[in-house]
Amino acid sequence: EDYKEEVLSSNLAVFKGHFLSEEDLEMKQIILDVACKGGADLSKIKLKDFWWSIDDQLNVMESEGLLLRINDSIKVTELGMAFVRNICAVFDLKMNAKNVSGEQIFSKSI
Numbered sequence: 001e002d003y004k005e006e007v008l009s010s011n012l013a014v015f016k017g018h019f020l021s022e023e024d025l026e027m028k029q030i031i032l033d034v035a036c037k038g039g040a041d042l043s044k045i046k047l048k049d050f051w052w053s054i055d056d057q058l059n060v061m062e063s064e065g066l067l068l069r070i071n072d073s074i075k076v077t078e079l080g081m082a083f084v085r086n087i088c089a090v091f092d093l094k095m096n097a098k099n100v101s102g103e104q105i106f107s108k109s110i
Contacts, residue, residue: 023048023093031088034076038084043072050093057090 006012020028026044033040045051058074061067066080067087076084089095 027091027093030091034074034088034091035084038081039073039075041073046072054090061087061090 030040030042030045045054058067058069061080061083062069065077066083067077068075074087076087080087
């Protein structure tokens with residue numbers, strides 16, 4: 001709100017940001033690990049309420065040959081590297097939340 005007020009008042013708004021919850025930070029790290037390292041440790045999120053949704057999507061991606069599940073981690077396959085954006089999207093809880101208005105908020109990959 002402060003940022004918006006400063007911009008609307010034609011002032012220099014130098015601070016903008018969002019507070020991230022512990023859950024947001026965990027998911028951010030997983031997305032970064034998948035995108036940058038080709039895999040991630042999922043042990044911290046396996047007991048979370050939203051795990052069933054992620055687990056279902058990962059099972060489908062594993063059956064398609066996009067990733068390998070090894071114990072509590074995933075590893076992106078060579079084929080999966082072409083779809084790494086889709087794999088990362090599984091862990092973006094905000095993107096996956098249903099939009100009440102039905103509008104598409106984010107772009108979709110091919």
